[in-house]
Amino acid sequence: MSSRMLPVPDGLDGMRVDVGLAKLLGLSRTVVAELAASGDVLISGRAASKSDRLTAGDLLEVTLPEPDAPVEVTAEPVEGLRILHDDDDIVVVDKPVGVAVHPSPGWTGPTVVGGLAAAGLRISTSGAAERQGVVHRLDAGTTGVMVVAKSEYAYSVLKRAFKERTVSKGYHALVQGHPDPTRGTIDAPIDRHPRHDYKFAVVSGGKPSVTHYEVAEAFRAASLVEVQLETGRTHQIRVHFSAMRHPCVGDLTYGADPVLARRLGLTRQWLHARTLGFAHPADGRWVEFTSEYPPDLAAALETLRAES
Secondary structure, X not given: OEEEEEEOOHHHOOOEHHHHHHHHHOOOHHHHHHHHHOOOEEEOOEEOOOOOEOOOOOEEEEEEOOOOOOOOOOOOOOOOOEEEEEOOOEEEEEEOOOOEXXXXXXXXXXXXXXXXXXXXXXXXXXOOHHHOOEOOOOOOOOEEEEEEEOOHHHHHHHHHHHHOOOXXXXXXXXXXXXXXXXXXXXXXXXXXXXXXXXXXXXXXOOEOOEEEEEEEEEOOOEEEEEEEEOOOOOOHHXXXXXXXXXXXXXXXHHOOOHHHHHHOOOOOOOEEEEEEEEEOOOOOOEEEEEOOOOHHHHHHHHHHHHHO
């Protein structure tokens, strides 16, 4: 265990303890709430609850748990993981559903990093041990195209490209109902959900988040939309369309209709990373890769087309 003592910064004045300390220490609100419940958060010498308010200048003392041990990467073949492109600097893969990008505490399923290791591919050693070579991520329940850096130079170039938003990230999403207008931009900040730590929401003061979309095909119950991400927040597409009251079909976490999901045979959100384009780290030439719909998404789409 380690202890940190510091005055409450002006920027956290008036915030709840769980919200303010999550921002200050980079922890989840759930972890902060657990620390407070255990008496490990003191404000001016007094034990604080998660719902107490912070006051600028008060002395804050937090006893932190020891950090988790690094998560090991296990080389394990991943069924359905396809390599779309491979050269000295990058490997581009088509990620199947139910596969995380890299190991993390609590995840026991397959990973892209482990699948590449099992295939004998060398990837960059930059980044945390369990995330080496990873320059962007897809949710375990989201399929599609992603790139992993193999060389150290490619890692630095691609990380910068994603940060500077020079990468073209094209998604297809099947959303409930019919967005109006049929073409537009969703510009709404995203952060942790104020009540449910496992998901995100559009909240005042969140991180800037911009999604461009255009309806490609309309059905009676849903619309197929083409999406271009300007930013890359966690769950961004799912959160933005849910906020518009057009959640991704099958996305029960963000308010989708379970009856429609069952009728279409979906057990996850209909969301697919369709295209990925970027300047190749080796010579700067523009390259673009495309992923076809996996069977579950294709079948749901054909059902809707037949009904319409």
